[in-house]
Amino acid sequence: MSDYFLKMNRLPESEILSMMRKFAEEKKVPIINDEGLVFLLFLVKTRKIKRILEIGTAIGFSAINMASLDDKIIVETIERDQEMYSIAKTNITNAKMADRIKVIFGDALEIDDEQLSRNYDLIFIDAAKAQYIKFFEKYETMLNNEGIIFTDNLLFHGLVGTDEEIKSKNLRSLVSKISDFNDWLKNNEKYESVFFNIGDGIAVSTRRKNG
Numbered sequence: 001m002s003d004y005f006l007k008m009n010r011l012p013e014s015e016i017l018s019m020m021r022k023f024a025e026e027k028k029v030p031i032i033n034d035e036g037l038v039f040l041l042f043l044v045k046t047r048k049i050k051r052i053l054e055i056g057t058a059i060g061f062s063a064i065n066m067a068s069l070d071d072k073i074i075v076e077t078i079e080r081d082q083e084m085y086s087i088a089k090t091n092i093t094n095a096k097m098a099d100r101i102k103v104i105f106g107d108a109l110e111i112d113d114e115q116l117s118r119n120y121d122l123i124f125i126d127a128a129k130a131q132y133i134k135f136f137e138k139y140e141t142m143l144n145n146e147g148i149i150f151t152d153n154l155l156f157h158g159l160v161g162t163d164e165e166i167k168s169k170n171l172r173s174l175v176s177k178i179s180d181f182n183d184w185l186k187n188n189e190k191y192e193s194v195f196f197n198i199g200d201g202i203a204v205s206t207r208r209k210n211g
Ligand SMILES: C[S@@+](CC[C@H](N)C(=O)[O-])C[C@H]1O[C@@H](n2cnc3c(N)ncnc32)[C@H](O)[C@@H]1O
Pocket: 030, 031, 032, 054, 055, 056, 057, 058, 059, 060, 061, 062, 063, 078, 079, 080, 081, 084, 106, 107, 108, 109, 126, 127, 128, 131
């Protein structure tokens, strides 16, 4: 998105969000980019989303942004890194949102499901990219009938879907796993998915009526 359009789109602003942006940049913590965030918040607003599950909290930036849109929005967000978890908790308390954003510590593929309230209007998958199929399969059962699953980083900095030679073996393997997820999602008969060339590549999936 051009800088001009980014300026035309108003994102939530607060002292704490500015500090978090700065922190993420300085400490190289990956957070959703502005273009992806504009799109995510647009969906939350227009679909009147109130119950959100996020997989991958980091410092709580996207969670606080989503919860900033409406006092009735609740977010449950899962983080497996102890340091990120602690920082997110502090940020959420400072943003005075601890009553609406619950951070759950643990690996999203291993945590006890009893900690989750289910019936989500939105599931935002933003954790280890190699595990996207597993996250999707585990959590789709907790989605409301009309809910959406939002997956980010499907182009992985433009490396997915190109013939560009990737030297690093680990990176090649990750890119191949994301590409496998994209194909799996495209062919998933239970969900209708639309892929957007927005941010780092986003898919929005909704349950098919006969799915
Ligand atoms: C891209 S960051 C999340 C950014 C955040 N959603 C935002 O935009 O502000 C991904 C986070 O997912 C966490 N993570 C990765 N795999 C995970 C897993 N299996 N369970 C829980 N958290 C995980 C990482 O520790 C990292 O903090």
